[in-house]
Amino acid sequence: MEKILESLNDAQQEAVKTIDGPVLILAGAGSGKTKTITSRLAYLLAQGIPASSILTLTFTNKAATEMRERALSLIEDKTYPPLLCTFHKFGLLFLKFNMEKLGRRNSFVVIDTDDKKRIIKSFGIDMPVGLVANEISRYKNSLIDPALAWEKAELPNYKKIAQTYEQYEKYIKDNNLVDFDDLLVLPYKILNENEDLCRETSERYKYIMVDEYQDTNDLQYRLIRKICSTHENICVVGDDDQSIYGWRGANIKNILDFKDEFKNTKIIKLENNYRSTTNILKAANELIEHNRSRLGKVLRSTKGEGTAISIIESHDEKNESTIIAKRIKVLIDKGVSPRDIAVLYRINALSRSLEEGLNRVGVPYNMVGGVKFYERTEIKDLISYLRIIANPNDDFSIKRIINRPKRGLGKVTIDKILKGAYENHLSIYGYITTKQDELKGMVSKKCYNALVEFSENLQRLIEVSSEATYNIIDELESLYGIKKYYDQLPDSLERVSNIDEFYGLFRDLVKQNPEMSIDEFLNDLALQSDQDAIDTENIAIMSIHTSKGLEFDYLFVIGMEEGFLPLVGDGSDIEEERRLGYVAITRAKEELTLSYSESRFYKGRRTELTKSRFLKESGVCQGSLVLEKTTSYRKGDLVKHKIFGIGRIFEISKVKREFKLKINFSGTKRDIVASFVEKI
DNA sequence: TGGGTCACGGTTTTT
DNA sequence: CCGTGACCCA
Numbered sequence: 001m002e003k004i005l006e007s008l009n010d011a012q013q014e015a016v017k018t019i020d021g022p023v024l025i026l027a028g029a030g031s032g033k034t035k036t037i038t039s040r041l042a043y044l045l046a047q048g049i050p051a052s053s054i055l056t057l058t059f060t061n062k063a064a065t066e067m068r069e070r071a072l073s074l075i076e077d078k079t080y081p082p083l084l085c086t087f088h089k090f091g092l093l094f095l096k097f098n099m100e101k102l103g104r105r106n107s108f109v110v111i112d113t114d115d116k117k118r119i120i121k122s123f124g125i126d127m128p129v130g131l132v133a134n135e136i137s138r139y140k141n142s143l144i145d146p147a148l149a150w151e152k153a154e155l156p157n158y159k160k161i162a163q164t165y166e167q168y169e170k171y172i173k174d175n176n177l178v179d180f181d182d183l184l185v186l187p188y189k190i191l192n193e194n195e196d197l198c199r200e201t202s203e204r205y206k207y208i209m210v211d212e213y214q215d216t217n218d219l220q221y222r223l224i225r226k227i228c229s230t231h232e233n234i235c236v237v238g239d240d241d242q243s244i245y246g247w248r249g250a251n252i253k254n255i256l257d258f259k260d261e262f263k264n265t266k267i268i269k270l271e272n273n274y275r276s277t278t279n280i281l282k283a284a285n286e287l288i289e290h291n292r293s294r295l296g297k298v299l300r301s302t303k304g305e306g307t308a309i310s311i312i313e314s315h316d317e318k319n320e321s322t323i324i325a326k327r328i329k330v331l332i333d334k335g336v337s338p339r340d341i342a343v344l345y346r347i348n349a350l351s352r353s354l355e356e357g358l359n360r361v362g363v364p365y366n367m368v369g370g371v372k373f374y375e376r377t378e379i380k381d382l383i384s385y386l387r388i389i390a391n392p393n394d395d396f397s398i399k400r401i402i403n404r405p406k407r408g409l410g411k412v413t414i415d416k417i418l419k420g421a422y423e424n425h426l427s428i429y430g431y432i433t434t435k436q437d438e439l440k441g442m443v444s445k446k447c448y449n450a451l452v453e454f455s456e457n458l459q460r461l462i463e464v465s466s467e468a469t470y471n472i473i474d475e476l477e478s479l480y481g482i483k484k485y486y487d488q489l490p491d492s493l494e495r496v497s498n499i500d501e502f503y504g505l506f507r508d509l510v511k512q513n514p515e516m517s518i519d520e521f522l523n524d525l526a527l528q529s530d531q532d533a534i535d536t537e538n539i540a541i542m543s544i545h546t547s548k549g550l551e552f553d554y555l556f557v558i559g560m561e562e563g564f565l566p567l568v569g570d571g572s573d574i575e576e577e578r579r580l581g582y583v584a585i586t587r588a589k590e591e592l593t594l595s596y597s598e599s600r601f602y603k604g605r606r607t608e609l610t611k612s613r614f615l616k617e618s619g620v621c622q623g624s625l626v627l628e629k630t631t632s633y634r635k636g637d638l639v640k641h642k643i644f645g646i647g648r649i650f651e652i653s654k655v656k657r658e659f660k661l662k663i664n665f666s667g668t669k670r671d672i673v674a675s676f677v678e679k680i
Numbered sequence: 681t682g683g684g685t686c687a688c689g690g691t692t693t694t695t
Numbered sequence: 696c697c698g699t700g701a702c703c704c705a
Contacts, residue, residue, distance in 0.1 A: 247693065604689095
């Protein structure tokens with residue numbers, strides 16, 4: 001007990017020791033939030049509360065993993081660790097036990113956003129699929145069913161969306177699929193409709209903690225309400241200034257209004273920052289002060305002043321990335337460990353030029369996030385194969401791989417099969433295996449043989465999987481030759497190595513847990529984020545969103561321009577953009593470098609840019625700062641002047657904060673400020 | 681059926 | 696700019 005408390009400050013101790021009733025812990029960036037939660041968890045156990053009564057919900061798998069490790073290190077008896085997982089994982093577990101309450105089997109399959117879009121697309125709607133998918137998601141999270149969506153729809157497009165929504169819901173229900181939203185929606189529905197189960201569940205989890213509460217959505221709030229309905233021992237931890245998921249339905253009101261929603265809430269503020277230097281905190285505090293809707297808190301530094309925040313001003317993104325890469329190289333050469341260095345950006349598109357720069361200078365890096373491992377085509381193909389082994393009637397998955405690797409089945413043949421299956425009220429697999437005569441008369445001999453081979457192989461695989469999950473991979477490869485297929489396609493090297501990695505992952509997990517079924521494996525996979533696999537050898541580059549919860553000694557933020565940070569567009573919220581800026585700045589421990597460029601090449605054209613208002617708002621653009629202005633002009637470049645015409649640069653110099661070029665205009669030499677000429 | 685060409689549109693951010 | 700999707704021809 002003493003051990004748990006001794007390294008905590010007063011506020012943290014109070015947070016840890018307040019175990020009954022609603023508690024709101026406002027934990028500023030770097031205030032030891034994870035430490036506080038994990039200590040509280042250990043404290044609850046030390047008080048004799050059974051592990052099975054405690055539920056801790058997090059936002060990402062990474063956070064869950066980290067907390068689990070840290071909590072376990074504080075606990076003596078590790079036999080029955082308390083449940084600590086993401087909201088979605090909790091929903092998944094809950095549905096595994098209670099799906100039959102909705103008249104559905106618990107052998108459901110979790111689909112990801114990509115699957116969802118494919119399904120919607122297959123309905124042939126003439127609207128952007130992503131938009132429709134988002135709207136459906138919005139409806140589901142607001143518990144609006146298709147009928148109500150139809151009623152509320154005024155514009156024809158929304159009528160169409162409502163129709164698609166209905167079609168989609170029917171489709172996934174018929175195929176026993178569950179999307180990410182369902183993992184929250186369905187548990188809520190079950191709890192809402194079964195009072196006894198709700199009470200039982202609430203009594204089981206007597207102590208609940210929720211991390212990153214500022215990023216919960218309405219549905220998560222309702223779910224929490226249900227689960228703590230019998231006791232209100234609910235402790236939420238968050239920072240309203242770090243709410244950055246409004247775009248996907250996170251409701252900052254959840255944290256702002258928590259004290260009104262739960263009576264007798266005890267509010268504890270953690271304002272001591274143990275992470276960043278005073279200079280960095282000052283910028284962060286000044287920036288976030290510009291927001292109006294916030295609970296209000298100021299981070300106090302516990303470290304020294306540190307180095308001044310450095311600003312890089314470049315002519316274009318190529319220049320920017322070169323400077324940053326060079327600076328990083330200097331740091332590494334000085335002995336800084338690459339894992340303590342990171343570069344952040346607001347949008348993924350900015351990673352490209354950055355990567356090029358790092359490659360030019362020879363700095364190896366690790367891009368976190370981006371295209372997810374399990375979203376790659378080859379991996380999704382493998383997932384589809386595993387899905388149909390687990391459930392051969394999964395039409396959705398079978399359609400994906402019925403001609404991959406190519407076995408000569410074209411659109412016409414596939415349409416015939418679909419039609420036949422539909423008319424016989426059978427799944428595709430069911431149709432192929434039971435209506436062989438009909439099939440034979442319908443498709444070409446070649447196609448028929450291919451289909452028979454395909455289904456026989458599948459049967460063989462299903463047999464193998466019932467014997468030993470571990471052997472599936474070898475059998476899958478030898479029967480279908482997926483690796484061989486990808487080996488002769490573009491990017492074969494990367495794809496094959498991805499496939500190998502996936503096979504390795506599968507084998508590892510089966511080894512660890514020989515009882516694991518394929519759909520267990522698949523469902524866990526769907527909820528996995530690949531941030532768990534951060535490699536610690538190299539510097540990290542990632543989006544600001546991805547960087548949430550992380551910290552780095554040396555931090556660079558690129559794209560500090562109007563239009564990029566803040567990103568402006570329809571539906572963008574300047575306060576949320578500011579919070580993103582705040583999150584970015586507060587990732588830095590020792591040295592922070594903010595970079596902006598005068599222009600960028602984006603979406604196929606070059607755009608002139610002005611520096612971000614956040615630079616002024618955070619106070620870094622006036623006063624003591626190291627400014628490095630750069631130019632992309634080189635000796636020998638041809639430039640054009642409005643009056644003097646075309647000339648060649650023969651000397652470049654820096655005067656105050658401007659670049660002076662000595663230019664030879666067909667014999668006449670002149671000194672011109674760089675901003676008056678144009679590169680040609 | 682499948683490969684090739686061309687036009688278009690698009691980008692935050694994640695479970 | 697790049698990747699995707701539609702369309703056309705061998």
